[in-house]
Amino acid sequence: MGQTHSSAPPPSIDALHHRLTARFAKACYTPLELYIFNRVFNSLAESSSGVKYWSEATLCRFLELPDALAGVGQVLFQMCGYLGAFPFPSRAPAILEREALLRVVTVMTERDGRVLKRGKRSWWAEIYRSLAVYERVVEKGGGASGGEDGGDGKAAEGGYTGFAVDEPGDEEDEQEDDDLVLAALNSMDAADAFKQGEKSSARHSMIPSDNLLKLIQLLLLVAPMDAQESLSTFAVDLSEHRIARLRRTAKAVLSSFGVDHSPGINFKTFLAVVSTSMPYLFNSLTPLFEHFLFAKDFDLSKRKASTTSVASEPPSTPPLVPPSTSSSQPPAPPRQPLLPSSTAEILTLPLLCQLSFFIPGATLFRRLQPLYSGGTDGFSLGSFEKKVLNWPGPSILLVSGSLLSPHGDSTSERNFLDTLPLKRLPNSTSSASATIIYGAYIPVPWKPTHRTCFSDSATLLFQLAPTHDVFHASPTHTDYAYFNKPPTLPAGLGFGSPIPYQTPSSSSHAAVSDKPLNLGPVSLHINAALEFAVFTHLASPSDASFVPSRLPGRRDRDFQDRFAVESLEVWGCGGDAEAEEQRKRWAWEEREAEARRRINLGTGDVEADRELLRLAGLIGGQGRDSGGSMG
Structure with a gap:
């Protein structure tokens, strides 16, 4: 008789989320980092209906976002809500429970590259998505399609109704925008889920210019920061004058995106500007979110690192203070200033941070x-x-x-x-x-x-x-x-x-x-x-x-x-090595100049004077200044 073929139902999105998070936890973090992450999450998490999660206020407090940068916490929380749903944009904004927050940290710190095969442009595309707001495509008959328009940028029964600044027409850019999502789904053998409605189109999206301005101000402020430094260190004395200077520099950066001629920044513009004129713009997100993995009050002598999975509940621990507020560690030795003290008229600290958007910070800071x-x-x-x-x-x-x-x-x-x-x-x-x-x-x-x-x-x-x-x-x-x-x-x-x-x-x-x-x-x-x-x-x-x-x-x-x-x-x-070499060259030039001044010519014999200078090594054989040697 005939045979019947049965296939298992496709895994749910929740199951796929758990599978991807487990892969991130195994490949992107050490057991110690996972243990500290769990302690950080548990110590500050709120609870509702049995679900532990982080609120916007908790995230802002832990990252120590300064109140002087009004509104930047809301922008950062929006980014986390989108990335917490990665790679399923239909689930955004996600509740920042444990696994969602780990996905956020993984993408923000670019550790996802250890699991997903993707390029820098794909990562920028995901950052764009997390900042963008999305327009619903409306059918001619008045019903909302919710963006399910077959990916061609038009409503089912009529013409294009998305943002005027982002009309369709660049299929290659749209495909590149989906590369990171495809890589995540392929890593879980779940590409079918992508075909069934999880494709995210950037054609009906834009980043509000005011939101990007707020984020740029934060990125300028934290550009010199490393993972074990506190953001509050860079936010000391944020006076009105300093905020005004920071905002002025941020506006110069924002103007690159052509905001004077459009209500927001579309995907094509965002990618073109970031890739050509500020490829390191978002680099400071890595040390900012690696604060989840470095708890300064953690003492290895008290407890061995746990290999607990991120999905399981770690042992109960006392409340964990944010990294910067711990007093259990001895103060770190003073570091060189970010910008040497001088009478600089042009190069301010915000301008130095602006330079780090396209010149590596390791070349600039200190x-x-x-x-x-x-x-x-x-x-x-x-x-x-x-x-x-x-x-x-x-x-x-x-x-x-x-x-x-x-x-x-x-x-x-x-x-x-x-x-x-x-x-x-x-x-x-x-x-x-x-x-x-x-x-x-x-x-x-x-x-x-x-x-x-x-x-x-x-x-x-x-x-x-x-x-x-x-x-x-x-x-x-x-x-x-x-x-x-x-x-x-x-x-x-x-x-x-x-x-x-x-x-x-x-x-x-x-x-x-x-x-x-x-x-x-x-x-x-x-x-x-x-x-x-x-x-x-x-x-x-x-x-x-x-x-x-x-x-x-x-x-x-x-x-x-x-x-x-x-x-x-x-x-x-x-x-210091380069400065010392310059000082040696200056000293050598001074010695040569002094030697020239002390030579007593005055013999009246031009040829004899020239021969004396040649023997002293101060001119060449043809009577021209040889420049000497630093020997």
Whole structure:
């Protein structure tokens, strides 16, 4: 007779959640970390109808979110509610019970990469989902489809009714948005559940700009934090002035997302901006949520680590105080300041944290040395050369100022404008009074340039205010940076512009100086007096050394900022070893200069004097200064 085939019913979503959480617990955490996580959860959990969970107030209290950053706790709790339902968005927002909170910590700290095969873009997509609000797609007949529209972005009986800022049309982006969810479901052999309605579409979603602004302020505040540091340490003395400065920097970062032209940030814009101009924006979420795994009051001498599963109830323990409030441990030795004490006019702590959104924090925090400041050392190329060119490692140049009027208000302004090309491009900002801040990251030591530029493809050109933007070096053209002293032209500092080749038979200095500067398509030039600067951006260049902007409001725009330099700073990236090497080079130069001064020539015999200098090693065999040796 015929045979009947029976198949087991598919597992429930609750069962799949438990299975994924168990995999996370086994592969992403040590038994000690799980034990501490359980203690943290139990000590602060509230209970209702037999369910233990964390409320928004509990989460904010444990993470020590400062009251001065109003509303950021609500944003962070929304993110946790979404990630607690991972990978089933239909279950969001999730109650933050034990397993849900562990899934939150796993995704926020990126430990999920130990289980799920995914790329950084997929993780960013999940962060986007946790921040977004979703629009319901409404059928023509008036019924709500709840977003079940077959994934094509249209209502069942009519046209598109989602947000105008996020109309459908980029299938590749949507597929990439689902990669992390697919990886989680495939790891549990549950891809069918994804096909049955768990697919999350980002086409009908947007991040409210005010919510992202609140989160950016928090990310700026905690950017230097590591897992065993308390957030309260960085929130000390959050005065109105400091909050205003933090908010001003956050607004410059937020402007990258084009919020001036749309009610919120859609998925495509979010992914493009984060991936190109701030790839480390969310890195500080990792140490913030690793606080769940480090309890400072935990003493290994009192109890061995438990291998209790995260899903089981650990033994009853006394209330656990948040990591920062424990007094059982001796105070840690003082650390170096995040930013060395100096008379810096541009680089504030919020600006330093903004730099860490695209330059690794390990290069910046407690690693910067002040090399040059125009306000302290004088605005001259000679002073700049003495202070900067002996630094043996990478450095960061920052320049700030105010926009010039179209025709110049003084003789010096008009003289500078006369050196620029006649074609005038619009400013990057509509605010004539805005403070302009540009900069460059130079990964190699500075050196004088005469015929070719220096630096390599790791060089970055960037703007910090009034809009955050980053221009990466192009591998095809290598006019990355120059330092030119007169009579070499163009004299000054620059990035992205070629140096004209000059021979001794070239036309006179005056004739050459009459020619307009040969500015690169994406370039920054500061004149020889360090008095004026010009930043140029052409959206479609053919020979640029730096890639044009990819920001939504700029990718098709040509602009040029001509501004008066008010502050100019250079910071060396390095520690005590680099500073000591620079001091040795300065000392060697002083000894050489003193040796030159003490040589008593005065014989009247030019050839004898030259031979004496040659024997002393101060000039080469052809009578030119050899520069000596540091031997």
